Amino acid sequence: MAGHAPARREFLSNGAALGCCLAASPMLTPVTFASAPHDHRLVVIILRGGMDGLDAIRPLGDAAFSTLRPDLRLNETDRGMDLDGFFALHPALAGLMPLWRAGEFAAFHAVSTPYRGKRSHFDGQDVLESGIGLEDRQTRSDGWLNRVLQQLPGAESETAYAIGRSDMLLTRGAAEVADWAPDAALVLSPQAQSLLEMVMHDDPLFRDATIEAIALSGTDLAAQPGRPAPRGGDMMNAMRENMRAARGGARPASIARFAADRLRQDTRIAAFSLNGFDTHSRQDKSLPGALERLAEAIMTLRNNLGPVWERTTVAAMTEFGRTARLNGSGGTDHGTGGSMLLAGGAVRGGRVLTDWPGLTEADLFQGRDLRPTRDLRAPLGWLLRDLFGFEQHVIENAIFPGTEMRTDPGLIR
Amino acid sequence: MRFDREMADIRFGCGLSPRIAPPRDIQQMIDQLKGPDEASNVFPIPKTETILELARASRAASQQRRSASTEKSREDAREARRSVRRRVQRLALDSLANGFLRRALTEDGLRERLCAFWGDHFTASGKEARWRHARPAYVETAIRPHVTGYFADMLRAVATQPLMLHYLDQHLSVGPTSRVAQGNRTLDGLNENLAREMLELHTLGVDGPYDQSDVRQLARLLTGLSYNLKQGFIYRPGFAEPGPETILGVTYGQGKGRLEDIHAALDDIATHPSTAAHVARKLAVHFISDEPAEALVAHIAARFRDTDGDMAAVTEALLEHPAAWQPAAENVKRPVDFIGSALRALDIVPRHIPKNDPRKMLDLLIMPLALMGQDWTGPSSPEGWPEANEEWITPQRLAARLQWAMSAPFALRRVLPDPEDFALGALGRAPPQDVIRAARAAETRAEGVGIVLASPAFQRM
Secondary structure, three states: OOOOOOOOHHHHHHHHHOOOHHHHOOOOOOOOOOOOOOEEEEEEEOOOOOOOHHHEEEEOOOOHHHHHOOOOOHHHHHHOOOOOOOEEEHHHHHHHHHHHHHHOEEEEEEEEEOOOOOHHHHHHHHHHHHHOOHOOOOOOOOOHHHHHHHHHHOOOOOOOOEEOOOOHHOOOOOOOOOOOOOOOOOOOOOOHHHHHHHHHHHOOHHHHHHHHHHHHHHOOOHOOOOOOOOOOOOOHHHHHHHHHHHOOOOOOHHHHHHHHHHHOOOOOOOEEEOHHHHHHHHHHHHHHHHHHHHHHHHHHHHHHHHHHHEEEEEEEEEEEEEOOOOOOOOOOOOOOEEEEEEOOOOOOOOEEOOOOOOOOOOOOOOOOOOOOOEEEEEEHHHHHHHHHOOOHHHHHHHHHHOOOOOOOOOOEE | OOOOHHHHHHHHOOOOOOOOOOOOOOOHHHHHHHHHHHHHHHOOOHHHHHHHHHHHHHHHHHHHHHOOOOHHHHHHHHHHHHHHHHHHHHHHHHHHHHHHHHHHHHHHHHHHHHHHHHHHHOOOOHHHHHHOOOOOOOOOOOHHOOOOOEEEEEEEEEOOHHHHHHHOOOHHOOOOOOOOOOOOOOOOOOHHHHHHHHHHHHOOOOOOOOHHHHHHHHHHHHOOOEOOOOEEEEEEHHHHHOOEEEEEEEEEEEEEOOOOHHHHHHHHHHOOOOHHHHHHHHHHHHHHOOOOOOHHHHHHHHHHHHHHEEEHHHHHHHHHHHHHOOOOOOOOOOOHHHHHHHHOOOOOHHHOOOOOOHHHHHHHHHHHHOOOOOOOOOOOOOOOOOOOOHOOOHHOOOOOOOOHHHHHHHHHHOOOHHHHHHHHHHHOOOOOOOHHHHHHOOOOHHHHHHHHHHHHEEEEE
16 A cells, blocks of 8 residues: 655645654655656546446447447437547547547547456456456556556656545555545644644554645645635534535546646646446436546546646546447446547547457357457557656566557557 | 453444443343344334335325326425425435434444444445435345344345345346247346346355356346335246256256245355355454454354354354454444444434434535545445445545544534543543543644544544
8 A cells, every 4th residue: 555645845835733743754755846757647547337338439330230239329419429430439428529630539449458257347447457467466466557656767756646535446556646535625723733643643544644634635726616725723614615515526527627737737647537337227328427527527637737738648448348239228237348548639549449359249259248359458558658668578567467568559649 | 362341342333432331241242132123223214115105105296296287286296296305305314313323322332333234245225316315224124134143034135125126237137038028039138237246245255166157147047036116025927037047056946937946046155155255254354454364264254154154153253253352453443433433432312413404414424424435325336335444544535534523523512521531431441642642732622522533543443
């Protein structure tokens, strides 16, 4: 488990009240303000529940598709937006069309993690976030994005941010990763801060999380547009403010705004997850909302990153695809192959990259799922090489063990 | 490493209380557990039948609105809908308040902890409005009566609960060659969700000796399990896939689907040695440590196997093992345990809980729970709440705990105890000296009490 490291600058401004906590914190490395030596930004979005890649990026050009998805209303508006004459984009992703036209959006199709077999969310997400197949692993794994940080020379605690209320395996590991939810905030008197320090001192888990919570709350990071930063003193009012902000949940837009704010500064890597892709029934009703939230998150990043967008790559991936056929309830069950989406000013987009397996009965994996023709870790590996300059053997051995990267898809401009 | 009265209340109960003495010994804990369920009589939580009744009333109000033709009848229909909404809100807030009051005032804290544990093991929650607040009733109906019974009976109970069937889509599953599917060749209507989670999460565990074919076969066997709002659980033979089905090498049923065949399979899976091992580890992780002693896990698993999953005996196996009484408190309380034990230490009684003020309930309990990571309507995945300490003590989740500790006790109680006395009561005989010093040094009682509740000594169990 990584130490929870506070954002450096905020930490220093709060340092006076923290006394010996400061000395005990993992931050007591020589203070420098150098940012990571690489200028690229990477945002990883985990789509939880298993996004149906066949519905997100629809292979309308494959004759077998219409028999698999008879419920898809095939009038012009509901079919989706044509991408390349073969694939079409789900209507709920319409917000991304400007990126497609600008060549800043690409999709990989018929890809998957190496996970096969029981089609469990939990194992599937475990493989996706650890970047290692279950059989290639001896012990409980760290996350692949954490291993990226371990390989980055000059990476600091603020180089990577995990954003949102849930802790992700993706960023867990030996390298320090900051984490924060935009809807959390803590207001304490200076005396309460120093007493907390006293009682937390001997318990690293509590101590480090407290330091970071205080550091982040002491800045305007916790404030959201339209909401004033909480003032000290009146704790009950502060809690009310928190509650009010949280009532709507941390929406993708507020997460993406927070991420953009960090990425414009010293942060190089950000990660968060979006839920709601486990569409077992009435997929025509349940999937659009989840896809719209994804499009909203990506477009909020673009709109808030300014010129940094040109150096940004967003990769959205999921634990598995879903069954090729609709089930009896108009939904889809857990499957295998699916799609991975890339967006960003740095991306050489305007392409659906795939070694298309076809959709006839014989083409389907185990007679039911889109057959994965490429390990999604391979394109991710090329992406990491292009963004951070890693050698191929570092990627194949340290970051994605058990992966063969094969041919370079040339993902970055 | 042996029994300790205060540890018994902190680690296996709902925390220390200034008015209720901790258990004398393990025998008393087991006797209370097997005795009458006093807490549920004093602080009742409605059962599934009430949820169904409200769902029926809601449906009737919608129909009334659709068929209304005059302004008067439209207004009547709107009033009927408002009335149902008020009753649902009442039910949800009462269930939440009584759940916490049980923890604050019970003499049988182990029962509350076991109900939470098994309710989480068999996680189900509402995916649409009418089921949104059904989880407490589900636990009350299917889990609570079975915490000292047989595991197999609890498995049968949850597998026939409308909320579980709804949550894991079982009511939508149709046998591919069932009577209903005949003449409709287009779709294979099987839904594997319940079958898969039953093997992976409820019984054998993900490392268990099953494969995709067992999932598929069990899904076929489970077809027919369904519910409606009038009767609750129903078995629909027309949806059932004709047998036989073979699961883990055992063949069930022949021809027409029968509920008895499902029961037989569930009984076999419930008493499988892999289920014993899976359940034993989960218990040890939940109550003792994220990395429990293997001897403890083996001891519990052996008792499970020897008794065919008699859960009173299994619980006793946990309590009687020396490793259960390791001095180090390794686990962090979950938000519900944290708030519940804080209310208990604060000597909260029913008049302190603002259950008739939805706004205050939201600010003092519902939103804090969500910010601490434990939404009151249930976890977001069938896996239930996470166990690892690191999942709960992240900066933002801890911030919510600290904020609650500093502000909620005063908001609920108005009159707060002396912080040093409070520390001695809440932490037991040997509180850390740092916490006593901090409690003494606080500027206000609210901050002093807050510091005690925020201390790792209180937050670990």
